[in-house]
Amino acid sequence: MNNIYSQGCLDKVAANSQPLTPINFLNRTADVHPNKIAIIHGKQRFTYQQYRGNVRRLASALIKHGVKPGQTVCIMAANIPAFLDAHYGVPLTGAVLNSINIRLDAENIAFIMDHGECDVLLTDTAFSGVIKEALAISKRQPLVIDIDDVEGPGGERLGIIEYQDLLAQGDENFTDSLVEDEWQALALNYTSGTTGNPKGVVYSHRGAYLNAIGHNFVWPTDSNTNYLWTLPLFHCNGWCFPWTIVAVGGTQVCLRQVEVGAIVNAMIEHKISHFCGAPIVLNMILNADESLLAQLPKNIKAMTAGAPPPAAVIKGIENLGIEITQSYGLTEVYGPCVVSEWKDEWNDKSDDERAALKARQGVRYPTQEDVDVLNPDTMQPVRCDGETIGEIMFRGNTTMKGYLKNEKATEEAFAHGWFHSGDLAVKHPDGYIEIRDRSKDIIISGGENISSVEIEGVLYQHPAILEAAVVAKKDEKWGETPCAFIGLKRGQSLTEQEIIQYCREHMAGFKVPKTIVFSELPKTSTGKVQKFALRQKLKDLFES
Structure with a gap:
């Protein structure tokens, strides 16, 4: 049978098909809002034009130092501008960004560098002690670049060049993106999983692009957004928000340490509108000094994920005027891709009822094709009765490419055409998911x-x-x-x-x-x- 839509003149060509990648968001926003403040860090201010210039200098300088597509560039740093630069500059070279948890010990860091085949290491001098130990036991000898952050405590320099000197070697007019395929690896994130050795979760440009825009469907941001970095950038690439906030032209406010005084003062000083974090961050704010809390801006929006927040914490935070959105995800699905989406018919419920509803994990993002609670033996959906327990499973474009160098674990995770989360949950009559236990301990x-x-x-x-x-x-x-x-x-x-x-x-x-x-x-x-x-x-x- 002839298909009129399969004619040669309707094929994919450069004019109608370009790789989906979140690194293109910066070009668009820098073109539209060149003089808008993109990043705030202490007394430093970077416009979008300056931000793009730094990203291009980083990419071109890395290429000058021999970085090639498919290589791994690691970074271990606090939530600072250089980390935000890396989320665009590294993938612009076609290399893969590996963000390392700043709380890990030397042994784990060395394992990650070896397993991920680290070629370049960008390291905040605040962590030079543990990095020095890791380099001593690692089999890799990467090019080490020190980041001596002006707001940081300083520390020993271990590398051949400091970050600002590296940028000075780059070209702010560099425009040659080496992303040729949206299925290319963009990032590598290690998750502890159920064994001592962490597993390397590989993200694609396509998946990161989709999850980044997916956030804005369920938790809207715009060019007036002032986003505070309470969430570590090493967590699932900051849950993809380095790309989301840039896409809408918002302002990102850096925060070196998650300390309650610093958080609340930043919220007051910079009129923060949005922030993300684990329930512990909400609890810290809830227990802050009352004189500080009285000065909080109104209508702050918070997205939380991790261990389900107690309903009492949600209730307390919302009484401060902070609107909570509960979300759920894993490293393997680019961070949150399930949200406890609010319905207008719940507005008149009591505070306790509202808090209980918000504590549920919820429903899939529009950019994740399928999320369900299935019986892992039959692979059939459980009853929507709020009682029958099954396993949360995912299927769609914001699911990882797989585990690096671990074919067996990847096959097990993707068995029967679904990603098996290992999290046990029930499904309520309205289809909303609620976690009951974690089967992986x-x-x-x-x-x-x-x-x-x-x-x-x-x-x-x-x-x-x-x-x-x-x-x-x-x-x-x-x-x-x-x-x-x-x-x-x-x-x-x-x-x-x-x-x-x-x-x-x-x-x-x-x-x-x-x-x-x-x-x-x-x-x-x-x-x-x-x-x-x-x-x-x-x-x-x-x-x-």
Whole structure:
């Protein structure tokens, strides 16, 4: 049968098909709003024209230093302008941006550099201590570029050149984008997953583009937006907001440290309209000094994700005049792509009812084709009764390309044509999703994913410990913190503080268990630890 639409003259050509990539957003906004303030950092101000100039200088300078398409450029930095530059300048070269969690220890950083084949490392001198350790044990010898941020504490320079000197070598008129295919890798982000070694999640230009514009469908921003960087830029590329805010011509306000005084003062000084963060950030604001809270701008909008925020926190924050949007996602789906979308018919409900509705994870973004709660055995949707538990699964264009150098994990994650999140949830009669548990035993503390298996692996190395199991314990400040159940070898003795100190010496500080319980571990007939029983024990011990 002839298809009139398959004629040769209707083929894809340069005039009607260009790769979707979020790095094009900057060109458009710099053309339309060249003199508008794009970035604020302390006393520094960068217009969109200056921002684009720095991005082009960065890209051309990296190419001069030998960076080629497909290579990996790592960055470890606070939320500073250089990090925002990197979100455009690195992919402009065709290279892949690997943002490293600033809370990791040297061992994890070295693993990431080796596994991701780091060719260039941009490093904030504030973190030179841990970076120096990582470079000493890494097999890679990347080109190291120091970022000596004017608002930072300083630190030892480890590289061959400082960031501003690198920009001086570049060309602000450089326009040769090396993005030839929207399926090209744009970013590499490591997630702790369920094992000690993190998995490298690969993003495409197409996926990042779509998720960046998807945010604006569910959480509108525009050229009047003043966005505060309370969310770490290393988290899923700042949930794709470095591209979203530029696309609409908003202003990004940098923040080196997530400290309540700095947050609230920045909100007041810069008339912040939008910010993102884990529930712990909301709780910090909620407990700020009342004299500061009284000065907060009105109608601030906050997007939160991570461990589901308690309804009481949502209620308290909204009583301050901050409008909460609850979202949900994972590193593998470019950050949030599910939102608790508000409906006008809920406006007249009580504060408690509104808070409970907002605490649900919600429905898919318009840019994510399919999100559902499925029975993982039958792959059929669960009943919309708010009680039947299934696994949240995703399918669409804002799902990762896959795990770097891990074909087995990628195949398992994409089994039956869906991405399996490992998060257990119910579906309400209105189709809204609500998480009930995390089947992978990941602990989300202050927005950080912590692998219980990794902590257990360290604990098992202690000569006095016979067995260990780690589960999440609810925490008012952090959302969740690790709790370790410990069984000791016969004749051995340890104190809670000795175990915590041992962990501090062998892992990043945020992963260290905050609670130790000495107990025999309940097991199945095959010897598998029954973590559900440990969670119940926690409730009996601390919540009854």
